[in-house]
């Protein structure tokens with residue numbers, strides 16, 4: 001495993017890079033799999049073919065604060081779900097809001113999960 005911030009090789013059980021002090025998995029300048037330098041917006045390492053963004057893009061590539069705010073104000077309509085690529089969840093929230101008025105309750109749960117880094121983006125799920 002390699003540091004994604006400085007490209008230095010690390011042990012698999014290291015939590016922090018001893019070279020630059022950055023937490024394992026943070027940074028976007030190097031491939032964690034082979035240590036090759038990659039473009040910050042690259043989806044895949046051109047050297048070894050491993051997906052780069054997977055771990056970092058916990059919210060479908062969206063910014064955490066942005067998603068939390070949108071979820072808080074527009075979450076009842078599932079806007080944050082649509083933005084993270086979760087169309088099914090978004091539609092369910094709209095239906096819950098329009099038919100039962102309870103979409104906001106589920107949005108509030110999402111809001112708390114986003115803030116506590118517990119939110120898992122899953123486009124296949126409806127809830």
Ligand SMILES: [Zn+2]
Pocket residue numbers: 003004005006007008017018019020021022
């Ligand atoms: Zn480092």
Ligand SMILES: [Zn+2]
Pocket residue numbers: 031032033034035036045046047048049050
């Ligand atoms: Zn690589």
